[in-house]
Amino acid sequence: MGIGYVDGAYNRATGTRSAFDGLSDALEREGHPRMISLSGDREPEVQERLWYERMTLSPGGRKVYGYRWWQGQKWYQIHPDTVAPPRSSNHEARRSNDLKWPYNSDTLAARRAEELAPRFNITREGKNFRELWHWTHWGSLGRIETPASTGGTTTPTPAPAPSILKELEDMDKAVIVHLTVNKKTTWLLIGATVPGGYRATNAQETANAWAHIYGPSKKLKDQAELDVALREAKALAASWLAQQKKIHS
Numbered sequence: 001m002g003i004g005y006v007d008g009a010y011n012r013a014t015g016t017r018s019a020f021d022g023l024s025d026a027l028e029r030e031g032h033p034r035m036i037s038l039s040g041d042r043e044p045e046v047q048e049r050l051w052y053e054r055m056t057l058s059p060g061g062r063k064v065y066g067y068r069w070w071q072g073q074k075w076y077q078i079h080p081d082t083v084a085p086p087r088s089s090n091h092e093a094r095r096s097n098d099l100k101w102p103y104n105s106d107t108l109a110a111r112r113a114e115e116l117a118p119r120f121n122i123t124r125e126g127k128n129f130r131e132l133w134h135w136t137h138w139g140s141l142g143r144i145e146t147p148a149s150t151g152g153t154t155t156p157t158p159a160p161a162p163s164i165l166k167e168l169e170d171m172d173k174a175v176i177v178h179l180t181v182n183k184k185t186t187w188l189l190i191g192a193t194v195p196g197g198y199r200a201t202n203a204q205e206t207a208n209a210w211a212h213i214y215g216p217s218k219k220l221k222d223q224a225e226l227d228v229a230l231r232e233a234k235a236l237a238a239s240w241l242a243q244q245k246k247i248h249s
Contacts, residue, residue: 007201009037013094015142019120026116032109039098042091051086054079096136104133176210176217179226197234
């Protein structure tokens with residue numbers, strides 16, 4: 001069965017994916033849960049976005065969790081989660097996965113995974129910086145696969161509800177929307193500062209966690225409305241990233 005991926009996670013390097021598949025299968029044969037990745041490869045623009053979200057040159061009165069040096073300047077960490085400087089993360093290098101429980105804590109399954117991991121050129125790299133969920137493959141990357149193109153044509157779509165667009169225009173906000181098709185509900189966290197403009201899930205638990213932070217989800221009437229909302233979110237995300245680059249250049 002190999003490693004599983006949720007919330008849009010992926011590994012494009014065949015060597016990395018094969019190594020994690022092997023480790024996950026070995027664990028399952030011993031009765032441990034399958035490995036599930038919450039975050040695998042990270043494209044350069046996403047790594048930059050996370051950096052600017054979590055680090056700043058001028059923290060002001062905000063809580064500081066630590067600091068890092070990048071491009072000869074001292075950056076202050078203003079988010080509880082750490083982040084590597086752009087172009088230095090093993091997520092960008094297509095080697096790492098951030099795993100779900102029980103491989104993100106000090107559990108029996110995770111300890112067994114650490115014992116088996118060297119067979120697959122994998123280590124629990126995150127132990128070095130208090131991120132037990134972060135595992136890294138150090139062997140050959142193999143072939144870097146290109147995402148499949150969906151092709152097709154673009155169909156004009158109506159604009160989404162004004163209330164959604166109004167909230168998206170605020171760079172500091174995010175909004176949750178959901179759409180149910182054939183009894184299956186998809187929730188999306190969309191906004192300028194969300195990596196890539198949006199994040200999707202089919203898990204009620206994840207949606208509830210988002211709602212606790214960002215407020216209740218807004219129901220969309222159809223796929224066309226969702227498509228336009230996502231397009232707006234992506235455009236705003238690109239604009240926000242460009243602004244951050246300009247501010248910190």
